[in-house]
Amino acid sequence: AQSVSQHNHHVILSEAASLELGCNYSYGGTVNLFWYVQYPGQHLQLLLKYFSGDPLVKGIKGFEAEFIKSKFSFNLRKPSVQWSDTAEYFCAGGSTLGRLYFGRGTQLTVWP
């Protein structure tokens, strides 16, 4: 069965620290991958997406993710986090049929 897993449930960092959030997916074939973010009191917003091509994808607010097919991974990175990055981050994957499978989410807390 298709699934997406996020191994870090809660990450706590100081401002300016580097961030890497793990995401693994469990299915083969054509895969579309996404990272969504939910800031406190707001709805899910798209950070970045991967369909094909360059495995290094850049998104909004300085975030990027790398698709590594051999590791079934799509980790999210940011070189220097800010207090305003405090939010819950969700990795999601799907096939060309459109249904998305979400991970459990990672709560990121950034201390000023």
Next chain:
Amino acid sequence: DAGVTQSPTHLIKTRGQQVTLRCSPKSGHDTVSWYQQALGQGPQFIFQYYEEEERQRGNFPDRFSGHQFPNYSSELNVNALLLGDSALYLCASSLLAGGRETQYFGPGTRLLVL
């Protein structure tokens, strides 16, 4: 450009009742998906509508049904509510684009079943 809108924002029902949630997609989108997000979990896919037909369905019982209207808006209906149906219900809209579909989410409807 209005994003995805959902109504109502909050709802309280009792066990056994029925509920209808509504969603208007982002301008230009033709596909609507519904998700259930329980506390502390990621969203779980309920179903997806395109051209007024259910295109895909997740592992939810028949108590969950939906509809899409000619203007692409959608409704989610849940019958015979159970306590376990308490959750945030998310609507996402997208444009069917040859396998490169990006879903944009609304703010959700928080349902509490007592």
